[in-house]
Amino acid sequence: MRLNYWISCLYFTISYGYDMGEPLLYGHFPDGFKWGAATAAYQIEGGWDEDGKGLSIWDVFTENGENVEDGSTGKVACDSYHKYREDVKLLKDMGLNSYRFSIAWTRILPQGVGEVNEAGIEYYRDLINTLLAKWS
Numbered sequence: 001m002r003l004n005y006w007i008s009c010l011y012f013t014i015s016y017g018y019d020m021g022e023p024l025l026y027g028h029f030p031d032g033f034k035w036g037a038a039t040a041a042y043q044i045e046g047g048w049d050e051d052g053k054g055l056s057i058w059d060v061f062t063e064n065g066e067n068v069e070d071g072s073t074g075k076v077a078c079d080s081y082h083k084y085r086e087d088v089k090l091l092k093d094m095g096l097n098s099y100r101f102s103i104a105w106t107r108i109l110p111q112g113v114g115e116v117n118e119a120g121i122e123y124y125r126d127l128i129n130t131l132l133a134k135w136s
Contacts, residue, residue, distance in 0.1 A: 034098045036098030040101075041103060042056060043077055044077050044080040045078075045104060046076040046077040046079040046080065050081065052120065053110060053120065054106040054107075056104065059106075084123075084126070084127050088134050092134045101127070107120035
């Protein structure tokens with residue numbers, strides 16, 4: 001199931017404009033082509049109220065169960081907050097060479113301003129270090 005999620009996140013990046021005569025159309029990808037995945041913090045992290053994280057606008061919006069058709073929330077999501085090492089391994093095992101992720105600022109600055117949540121900093125530091133170790 002987690003692999004299906006990552007496959008659904010697969011995206012293509014080319015650093016120059018698209019040309020209809022591009023060899024890409026004929027089964028060849030140019031040197032330097034980046035295969036990667038992209039995620040959004042709310043949709044993947046979960047851990048919505050752990051380690052000092054503040055509430056995001058999405059946490060509040062989905063809480064009443066009426067604003068999303070099926071009543072789902074990001075409270076657990078894909079649980080990447082706890083399983084990021086497995087997720088990074090999946091990225092590597094799929095042969096991807098790039099990953100774009102967003103940061104839940106409510107994990108870093110729970111009140112929006114003021115005191116920094118060290119547990120949030122540690123989570124993103126660990127994620128980045130795990131990514132760097134896998135791609136080094």
